[in-house]
């Protein structure tokens with residue numbers, strides 16, 4: 001759980017009314033240490049108070065559009081949601097396991113792709129750099145090796 005993020009303030013800064021459901025969705029995403037799928041988010045919310053799945057989708061679309069939440073693609077149709085970088089969360093790469101579909105957050109310094117200088121000379125505007133490493137996670141790798149024996 002993050003001690004720094006004030007979810008109310010994050011929504012206010014993005015000019016969004018901090019409605020109860022928006023706050024709940026943002027809390028579930030912000031309090032998790034790795035990005036979540038829509039199903040993960042919906043399941044977690046359902047544990048406390050029932051919420052319509054369409055409502056969750058609508059809130060996620062809005063939070064992504066306002067730059068509060070990042071939609072992290074898998075290269076396929078699935079997507080995961082994580083807090084967008086803010087004053088105390090640095091942009092960071094993700095690792096996606098193509099075997100089990102688990103998405104993990106990597107250390108911000110794990111891969112150093114410095115694009116700011118490039119952005120300064122780029123004639124357009126760069127808003128976001130998405131870095132995703134695809135591969136097989138250690139658990140799946142262990143399973144693969146065990147099956148080969």
Ligand SMILES: [Zn+2]
Nearest residue numbers: 002003004005
């Ligand atoms: Zn935080």
Ligand SMILES: [Zn+2]
Nearest residue numbers: 097100137140
């Ligand atoms: Zn895996």
Ligand SMILES: [Zn+2]
Nearest residue numbers: 035082104105
């Ligand atoms: Zn992340």
